[in-house]
Amino acid sequence: MALIEGSYPVDRPGIIAHYREWLPVTESTPLFSLGEGFTPLVHARWLGDELGLKQLYLKNEGQNPTGSFKDRGMVMAVAKAIEEGASGIMCASTGNTSASAAAYGALAGMQVVVLIPNGNIAIGKLAQALHYGAKVVAVEGNFDDALRLIRVLTEKHRLTLVNSINPLRLEGQKTGAFEVCDALKRAPDYLAIPVGNAGNISAYWAGFKQYRAGGRITSTPRMLGFEAEGAAAIVRGEVIADPHTLATAIKIGNPASWQKAVAARDESGGRIESVTDDEIVAAYKLVSRLEGIFVEPASAASVAGVIKLIRAGEIEPDATVVCVLTGSGLKDPDAAIAHAASLRETAATIEAVERSLGWAEALVAAGEKLA
Ligand code: F0G
Numbered sequence: 001m002a003l004i005e006g007s008y009p010v011d012r013p014g015i016i017a018h019y020r021e022w023l024p025v026t027e028s029t030p031l032f033s034l035g036e037g038f039t040p041l042v043h044a045r046w047l048g049d050e051l052g053l054k055q056l057y058l059k060n061e062g063q064n065p066t067g068s069f070k071d072r073g074m075v076m077a078v079a080k081a082i083e084e085g086a087s088g089i090m091c092a093s094t095g096n097t098s099a100s101a102a103a104y105g106a107l108a109g110m111q112v113v114v115l116i117p118n119g120n121i122a123i124g125k126l127a128q129a130l131h132y133g134a135k136v137v138a139v140e141g142n143f144d145d146a147l148r149l150i151r152v153l154t155e156k157h158r159l160t161l162v163n164s165i166n167p168l169r170l171e172g173q174k175t176g177a178f179e180v181c182d183a184l185k186r187a188p189d190y191l192a193i194p195v196g197n198a199g200n201i202s203a204y205w206a207g208f209k210q211y212r213a214g215g216r217i218t219s220t221p222r223m224l225g226f227e228a229e230g231a232a233a234i235v236r237g238e239v240i241a242d243p244h245t246l247a248t249a250i251k252i253g254n255p256a257s258w259q260k261a262v263a264a265r266d267e268s269g270g271r272i273e274s275v276t277d278d279e280i281v282a283a284y285k286l287v288s289r290l291e292g293i294f295v296e297p298a299s300a301a302s303v304a305g306v307i308k309l310i311r312a313g314e315i316e317p318d319a320t321v322v323c324v325l326t327g328s329g330l331k332d333p334d335a336a337i338a339h340a341a342s343l344r345e346t347a348a349t350i351e352a353v354e355r356s357l358g359w360a361e362a363l364v365a366a367g368e369k370l371a
Contacts, residue, residue: 006032006107006108006109007107008031008032008033008034009033009034009035012035012038013033014031014032014033014034014035014036014037014075015033015036015037015038015072015075015076015172015175016029016031016032016033016075016076016079016172017031017033018037018038018175019175019178022174022175022178022210022211022214023076023171023172023175024080024168024171026083028083029079029080029083030079030082030083031079032075032078032079032082032107032108033075034065034066034071034075034103034104034107035065036064036065036071036072036074036075037064037071037072037175037176037179038179039059039060039061039062039063039064039176039179040059040060040063041057041058041059041060041179041180041183041184041322042057042058042059042060042291042293043055043056043057044056044057044058044290044291046290046291047286047287047290047291047303050286050290051306051307051310052310052317053306053310053315053317053319053321054317054318055188055318055319055320055321056306056321056323057180057184057188057320057321057322057323058287058291058293058303058322058323058325059176059179059180059322059323059324059325060293060325061176061299061324061325061326061327062293062294062295062296062299062325062326062327062328062329062330063328065103066096066099066100066103066128067096067099067124067128067327067328067330067331068096068099068100068326068327068328068331069096069173069176069200069324069326069327070096070097070099070100070101070173071100071103071104072172072173072175072176073100073164073168073169073170073171073172073173073199073203074097074100074101074103074104074162074169074172075104075172076168076169076171076172077089077160077162077166077168077169077172078101078104078105078107078108078110078162080168081108081110081160081162082108082110084160086110086159086160087110087111087158087159088105088110088111088112088113088159088160089101089105089110089111089112089113089159089160089161089162090112090113090114090115090150090153090154090157090159090160090161090162091114091115091150091161091162091163092114092115092116092143092146092147092149092150092163093114093115093116093121093125093129093143093146093163094116094117094120094121094143094196094248094249094250094251094252095116095121095122095125095126095129095248095249095331096125096249096326096327096331097114097162097163097164098114098116098121098125098128098129098134098136099125099128099129099132099331101114101129101134101162102114102128102129102131102132102133102134103128103132105132105133105134106132106133111135111159112132112133112134112135113134113135113137113153113159114129114134114135114136114137115137115138115139115146115149115150116129116136116137116138116139116146117138117139117141117142117143117145117146117251118138118139118140118141119138120142120143120248120251121248122248122249122296122331122332122333122334122335123332123333123334124330124331124332124333125331125332142242142243142251142252142253143197143251143252144243144252144253144254147163147165147197147256150163151165163197163199163256164197164199164200164202164203164256164257165199165256165257169199169203170199170202170203170206170257171203172203173199173200173203173204173207174203174204174206174207174210175207176200176203176204176207176324177191177203177204177205177206177207177208177211178207178211178216180322181208181211181216181217182216184320184322186217186218186219186320187208187211187212187217187218187219187220187221188221188320188321188322189221189222189316189319189320189321190221190222190224190270190306190315190319190320190321190322191204191208191221191222191223191224191322191324192224192225192226192302192303192305192306192321192322192323192324193223193224193225193226193302193323193324193326194225194226194227194247194249194250194298194299194301194302194324194326195225195226195227195234195250195255195261195272195301196227196231196249196250196251196252196255196298197252197255197256197257198225198234198255198256198257198258198260198261199256199257199260200324200326201223201225201257201260201261201264201265201272202257202260202261202263202264204223204264204324205220205223205260205263205264205267205268208220208221208268209267220268221268221270221322222268222269222270222271223264223265223268223270224270224271224272224273224302224305224306224309225261225264225265225270225271225272225273225305226272226273226274226275226301226302226304226305227250227272227273227274227275227301228243228245228247228250228251228274228275228276228277228280228298228301229245229274229275229276229277230243230244230245230251230277231243231244231245231250231251231252231253232274233252233253233254233255233258234255234258234261234262234272235272235273235274239253239254240253240254241253245277245280246277246280246281246297246335247277247280247296247297247298247300247301248297248298248332249296249297249298249299249326249327250298250301273305273308273309275301275304275305275308279304279307279308280297280298280300280301280304281297281300281339282304282307283300283301283303283304283307284297284299284300284335284339285339285340286303287300287303287325288329293325294328294329294330294336295325295326295327295328295329296326296327296328296329296331296332296335297332297335298326298327299324299325299326299327300325302323302324302325302326303323303325306321306323344356344357
């Protein structure tokens with residue numbers, strides 16, 4: 001099998017090399033990699049205790065090279081684009097896809113063009129796309145508008161479309177499901193995942209089905225997809241013209257893989273539900289404070305959804321539940337700061353620092369008690 005003439009990690013396989021028997025890989029597919037995949041599956045004891053779930057696991061996809069799960073799909077889509085001799089790639093994005101496309105495009109030496117909804121992507125993602133050298137076009141419209149334009153532009157200019165409507169993206173992303181099963185030595189009972197364009201839930205379901213067909217697992221999980229309430233097109237059963245949510249990554253009103261996600265839900269005996277922004281923020285804080293895992297708001301939708309179903313008595317306390325945490329909290333520092341305690345600004349003296357921490361008053365009070 002060919003290796004790309006270029007850089008790759010020498011100390012770990014990429015997902016293409018590791019899972020090649022399960023992927024559409026040929027003799028001429030480059031096995032290139034930025035070290036994507038093999039992310040931690042954390043047994044979340046503290047959050048589990050809080051929710052009354054003994055077997056709660058968090059799949060921390062924020063540890064991928066560009067900080068989101070998109071890298072699994074992008075490495076596959078870009079490898080195949082190289083194999084087919086493409087000159088460039090293009091995508092529409094709420095941010096993470098653009099960062100990932102820009103990084104893998106840079107590694108492959110390809111032209112990368114991304115369309116983003118102007119003013120509506122987290123600052124870290126924008127910084128990544130620009131810094132990796134992509135041409136970033138900010139359109140006056142939402143993600144759904146940008147995706148509509150991309151479908152035409154990629155046809156017209158013969159560039160490879162690397163949104164999740166490219167089936168190779170889903171092929172790469174299904175390796176997340178393989179890793180979960182490899183780690184647990186079985187399939188979980190429930191797999192909870194945020195839903196935006198609905199590609200990832202479709203990819204995970206394809207992965208579980210393939211592993212069952214290949215004899216690696218004997219059961220498949222119920223798929224639990226969670227949309228943000230202001231962008232819950234699948235839950236409401238209608239396209240949302242003007243979606244809104246603070247979780248900008250999943251602010252999508254017309255999910256491209258809608259039918260695949262519905263099939264994943266129905267075939268698995270699962271559900272697709274919505275969570276409010278308040279529920280997302282509560283879960284966002286809980287995951288970092290209890291487990292030390294900093295995620296972006298959209299990623300917390302999976303945890304918010306599990307909290308909601310647990311409270312409604314719809315998940316059994318002895319079930320094995322995996323929540324996919326799709327992206328790193330560093331992507332969206334504005335959201336993090338807006339939902340954290342405020343900064344304590346002081347002069348650079350011992351007394352001022354103690355006062356800002358409330359310690360000076362505590363010492364005085366203790367002194368008074370002694371006197
Ligand atoms: N979580 C994060 C952090 C995302 O960036 C996305 C999608 C999702 C969840 C939802 O995944 O679309 O497969 O249902 N982000 C895309 C983007 C749309 O452009 O980066 P999905």
